[in-house]
Amino acid sequence: MAYKQALVAVDLTEEADEVMAAVRAVAGDGNMSVSVVTVIKPLTNVYGGLDMVATVGTGIVTFEQEAKKQAEKRLGALAKEYGFDDVRVLIGAPAVEIRELASTLETDLIVIGTHGKHGLGLILGSTANAVLHGVPCDVLVVKIHSVEEG
16 A cells, blocks of 8 residues: 555654654655654643743743744754654643644655553553544554663
8 A cells, every 4th residue: 555644743752763664664665744843741740730930031932832942943953863853842641732733734654653561551552552543544553662672
């Protein structure tokens, strides 16, 4: 099957290279359009509703805005390294944002990494699992190999 539009979702850890390499291999001859996304969880979700702001210059910037700015820079460099130029940084629940963007872009392939959690992590699910079970398109889940696994 020849895919036309792929969405690759990464978390900007050093393991993102494994996911990017997988989508580069699938993209092959360059006839597939590739968008790269990372999603930042709002700090209010992580820290229970704290209204966190930082002063930058003469203005006030939320930590999410600053995190987004940094992520755009890092994701842009990573995407450029692999030859992709459509970069998006979103703020929200990762699985929800990835599914919504995939729908908007009319994606026919999502590429995402997983650590293959076991036990409680498997019961609670993961972003990859939540994406997999909520989209009508194919999903390529790339098994992330830890340093210990080689």
